Amino acid sequence: MKLPPLNALRVFLVAAEHHSFTKAGETLHLTQGAVSRHIQTLEAHYGLPLFVRQARGLTLTPEGVALFPAVRDAFSRIEAASEAISRRSRELRVKASPSIASRWVLPRFTQFRNRYPDLMVSLVTVTGFDPNFKSREYDISFQACETQEPGLIYHRLRGARFVPVASPDLFKDKPRPTMAQFMEYPLLHPSHEDQFWSQWFALSGMNPGNSIEAYAFDTLDLAITAASRGMGITLAEESMIADDLANGTLVQLSDVALVTSWAYYLIYPQELATLPSVIAFRDWALAEFSDTPPAPASRAQ
């Protein structure tokens, strides 16, 4: 393939559009002389003139006319493709469940934005998980899961550990309840299935029976929020209540922790692994949310 001088072609394009070397120079931030030389280079390459120089103005020769649309189309094709892939390096859509979004990501999201102000990062909060990222609605996902799909890269953030918490206001001047006294308070279920409390009680060697008062919530976050408002005792994932414990909104009522078989992962498709936006967010998220320090090279686990 023997191509003409490409930079000269771009200058030709602009000069042909303006019908003027001088104006083309202004557009390209070049002097008129530089434009003239580029056109000369191109004309020498083809061995024929592309412009008819007249005192009144510049005209294209038939060969210039023939060349013009080809160059215009070619460059706009390149421009379109460039624009498409440039956008992918500037945008990032992060998916998280409502609980993770509000308890993990949102509190520290501005920090990430501030560190990468050129990145247009958005948080997509959906329940449910498209396990192959087929919907292409998000680029990277915080996800609790047990199995791994091929084609995806998984970074384990932490295991899920549930401990009982409640607002200190729930007990007023009474002493905090022992495990055996939990049933005297409303028990808040972080999901509609009764898995957490029953497992936790089993772990503690207790049988609460069926007579306990209980509320079920859609998400872990809602149960924690309800607990912090004094509605009862909930099982909360440890990493989601660090702030509440620190500022006294919640108190932890037992050291017995329900360790589930699943863990929280940061997941993204393998083909996005080279995107700087994905790399930046991954490294930041691993440092922020992992319970183990990330490997030095920040590689996949």
Added chain:
Amino acid sequence: MKLPPLNALRVFLVAAEHHSFTKAGETLHLTQGAVSRHIQTLEAHYGLPLFVRQARGLTLTPEGVALFPAVRDAFSRIEAASEAISRRSRELRVKASPSIASRWVLPRFTQFRNRYPDLMVSLVTVTGFDPNFKSREYDISFQACETQEPGLIYHRLRGARFVPVASPDLFKDKPRPTMAQFMEYPLLHPSHEDQFWSQWFALSGMNPGNSIEAYAFDTLDLAITAASRGMGITLAEESMIADDLANGTLVQLSDVALVTSWAYYLIYPQELATLPSVIAFRDWALAEFSDTPPAPASRAQ
């Protein structure tokens, strides 16, 4: 329009095709390091990697995959257009009537070819004239004409002057005939219309009557050739018989010359006036065939 570095794009294209910087360098007659730097330039421009460097081999990132066809298509578009207009600067099709072709052009054609060995010049010999070059079968035409069409450039070569000639063999040891004795020989008509001889006789103040023996030919050339073989006396255009008179194949029988109202022109479409091939042939033809020295700037008459 903000385009990526174009030369780097070409290097990218080759490297992507070869899946190797080293091989791309060989193809482009560059070192591997130069290729590496071009790719770096491009990746820096986009802010993302285009290749995944592995010890085993080079792979494109999804962004590289997206970029590749766009670059390939764009460059092949430019290449096609370049090829098309390059060919037009290397090829030239000259049209001439059979007479002009054989009497003017062919004898000196190799001289022109030798001067411009890179030019693929062909001679198209057709009778009839497409007055607007609409058929696009030829680029430049030798043509006898009286009127001028707009959009064409006319260079007057010479007026047409007809003089009577014959082979010296026709008369053997007899003296050459006077005008009055022409009718004793077969008169060769250079066209099927009886315009030339009747006009010439009228010019000479004679009336040949109808009883003369005559042959009509399709072209001026055929009549001259016939005359040179001793078939009779013909009227020949002066510029076409210079060689025959010089080497004695023909002798001129009178100084009375029929000057027609039309002249020979070299004609080409205005839009081809910038083609180097047209310019080269025009300048050569004017110097070779014009009865007046060409103007210094070789401008249209």
Added chain:
DNA sequence: GTTTACCATGCATAAAATTCATGGAGCAAT
């Protein structure tokens, strides 16, 4: 463990692009 095949990179050099200043050609208006 050693070799091998690649790509990356610091440094020197070659090449190209660009500017600046100036010249010249064609039009338009006086």
Added chain:
DNA sequence: ATTGCTCCATGAATTTTATGCATGGTAAAC
């Protein structure tokens, strides 16, 4: 005609860019 104006072309110097060379580093294969 003459003058002025607007463009494009061009010589020479300079800056920028590309390239080569030699070397280093890494990961796979033997």
